Amino acid sequence: MTAQLTPDALRRPGWQLFNRLDSWLLAPAPAERLAVFRILVGSYATIAMIVSVGEFARLADRPAVQFEPVGIANLLEGPLPSTALWGLFGLSVLSGFAFTFGAGFRYTGWVFAACQLTWATYHASWGQMLHFEHLVTLHVLVLGFAPAAHAYSVDAFRRQGSVEPDTRYGWPLRLAAIITVVTYALAGIAKLRIGGVEWLNSETLTNHIAYSATRMDLLGEPRPPLASLAIANDWVLQPMAIASVAVELFAPLALLGGWFRRAWVPSAILLHLGTLTLMFVFFSYNGLGFALLPLYRLERLVPERVRAHFASSDAPR
Amino acid sequence: MISDNSTIVPPDGQRNATRAAALRRLATLILVAALISPALRNEDGIPLSTYPMYAATRGNVSSYVTALGVTDTGANRTLSTSTIAETMDWLIAQSFLNDAVARGEGAQVCRQIAGRAPEGLTAIEIATERHDTVARLRGEESLLHRNVHARCEIRS
Known part of the structure; x- marks a missing residue:
C-alpha cells in the first residue's frame, strides 16, 4: 500500500511550509541574475587577490616553523616554495579575470574557485584565522561550479543564443543566500x-x-x-x-x-x-x-540600454 | 504518455527534472549540515567556521605583545604594522608578535624589526604590556605592567 497525498494532507501547515520552502529553493531565475552575481563577486574576489600581493610577498619569506596549517593546507608537509606561491598568485589573478568576464568558464570557474580556497586556507595557516575570507570563498565555490556564464559573458557572446529562466540559475543564488x-x-x-x-x-x-x-x-x-x-x-x-x-x-x-x-x-x-x-x-x-x-533580483542592476544590447546580440542568427 | 498498463509515465524531460530537483534538495541539506557542523563540533576552520570573532567576554585589563622603538632620549615610539610585520593588517601584525614571543623568538624578531626601523631610533624592544584599556580611552594612565622580552640596538 502506498501513501497518497490527499487534498487534505496537502493543506496541512507542515506540508504547506515544505512546499513554500521548496518553491523558494527551486524557483527558476534568469541566467542574467546569476551572471550579475558572478561579475560582482568575481570583481571583488579578483581585486582582493591583486591587493593581497603584499601578503603573498610576506608569506613567501616566512620561516617554515611559523606554518600552522588549517583545512586543506594540512595536506602540505610544509610551506609552499616561493615559486609555487607566486604561481598561485598568477593563476588566481588570471583565472579571476576569466571568471569575472565569463571566459572559458567551464574550466576557469572551478579553477578560480580552487585558487580562492587554496589562498584563503594558506593565508589562514600562519597562526591567525582570517574570518573575513570565508564568505567570499564559499560564494566563489558556489559560482565556480554553477552555470554562471550563460549570460553577460565572453562564453555567451560566442555561443550566440538566449536562455530561458531556469532552476539551474536560481538554485546557486539560493545556496549563496543560505550561506x-x-x-x-x-x-x-x-x-x-x-x-x-x-x-x-x-x-x-x-x-x-x-x-x-x-x-x-x-x-x-x-x-x-x-x-x-x-x-x-x-x-x-x-x-x-x-x-x-x-x-x-x-x-x-x-x-x-x-x-x-x-x-x-x-x-x-x-x-x-x-x-x-x-x-x-x-x-x-x-x-x-x-x-x-x-x-x-540582481538583473535589475543592469541598465535597460545594456540589457537590450545583450538581448539583441544573444538572439539566434 | 500512457503505457500499456494505463499508468501515467512521465516523459524523459520531466523525469530528469524531478531527479535534478531531488539532487538539489539533497545538496542543499548537505550544505546546511556542513555549514552548521563546525558549531556542533565546536571546531573552527576554513572555509567552514564557527565565526567566533569577538564572541568571548573580555575584561577591561588586557595584555598585548608590543614592538616599540626607543629614541636616543630613551622615549618609546610606536612602530607601524608594516615595520613590525611587513603587513598593512594589524591582526596579522599582532599575531606575528604574539607567535614570536610564544615560541621564544623575541630576540630574533627584534633584530628583524630593527632592520626595518625608521630613522631616529636607537633600539627596538619587544615587550608584553598590561593595560587598563577603558582607562586609556578615557584619557587616563593605562599601563599596569611591562615585561621586556628582547631589546636590540639599531646600528646606524
Whole structure:
C-alpha cells in the first residue's frame, strides 16, 4: 500500500511550509541574475587577490616553523616554495579575470574557485584565522561550479543564443543566500555560546571597543573614530550589543523577503559600519554589500540600454 | 504518455527534472549540515567556521605583545604594522608578535624589526604590556605592567 497525498494532507501547515520552502529553493531565475552575481563577486574576489600581493610577498619569506596549517593546507608537509606561491598568485589573478568576464568558464570557474580556497586556507595557516575570507570563498565555490556564464559573458557572446529562466540559475543564488544568513546566525550563536548572556551587557562591548582602540594605539595606528565617543557615552552600548546579536541571530528571516529583508539588510550594513567606526574591524565583503547580493533580483542592476544590447546580440542568427 | 498498463509515465524531460530537483534538495541539506557542523563540533576552520570573532567576554585589563622603538632620549615610539610585520593588517601584525614571543623568538624578531626601523631610533624592544584599556580611552594612565622580552640596538 502506498501513501497518497490527499487534498487534505496537502493543506496541512507542515506540508504547506515544505512546499513554500521548496518553491523558494527551486524557483527558476534568469541566467542574467546569476551572471550579475558572478561579475560582482568575481570583481571583488579578483581585486582582493591583486591587493593581497603584499601578503603573498610576506608569506613567501616566512620561516617554515611559523606554518600552522588549517583545512586543506594540512595536506602540505610544509610551506609552499616561493615559486609555487607566486604561481598561485598568477593563476588566481588570471583565472579571476576569466571568471569575472565569463571566459572559458567551464574550466576557469572551478579553477578560480580552487585558487580562492587554496589562498584563503594558506593565508589562514600562519597562526591567525582570517574570518573575513570565508564568505567570499564559499560564494566563489558556489559560482565556480554553477552555470554562471550563460549570460553577460565572453562564453555567451560566442555561443550566440538566449536562455530561458531556469532552476539551474536560481538554485546557486539560493545556496549563496543560505550561506550568507547561516554565517551571520553562526556568529550570533557563537557570541551566546562563548560569551553567554554577558555579551548582551554593555560591559563586554565596552571592553572589546577599548581593547581594539588600545591595540591600534600600540601598533602606531590611528584609533577607530567613534571609540572614545562611545566609551564616554556608554549608555548606547547595551542597546548596540543587543541589536548586533539580534541582527546576526535573525539573519535567516531575510530569506522571507519583503519587509524582513528590507529591515535586515540595512541593519546588517549598519552593524558593519558600527564595527568599522568603533573597532576598525571591517569585513569588506559583507560591509560593502557583496555578501547580501543573492537576496536580490540582481538583473535589475543592469541598465535597460545594456540589457537590450545583450538581448539583441544573444538572439539566434 | 500512457503505457500499456494505463499508468501515467512521465516523459524523459520531466523525469530528469524531478531527479535534478531531488539532487538539489539533497545538496542543499548537505550544505546546511556542513555549514552548521563546525558549531556542533565546536571546531573552527576554513572555509567552514564557527565565526567566533569577538564572541568571548573580555575584561577591561588586557595584555598585548608590543614592538616599540626607543629614541636616543630613551622615549618609546610606536612602530607601524608594516615595520613590525611587513603587513598593512594589524591582526596579522599582532599575531606575528604574539607567535614570536610564544615560541621564544623575541630576540630574533627584534633584530628583524630593527632592520626595518625608521630613522631616529636607537633600539627596538619587544615587550608584553598590561593595560587598563577603558582607562586609556578615557584619557587616563593605562599601563599596569611591562615585561621586556628582547631589546636590540639599531646600528646606524
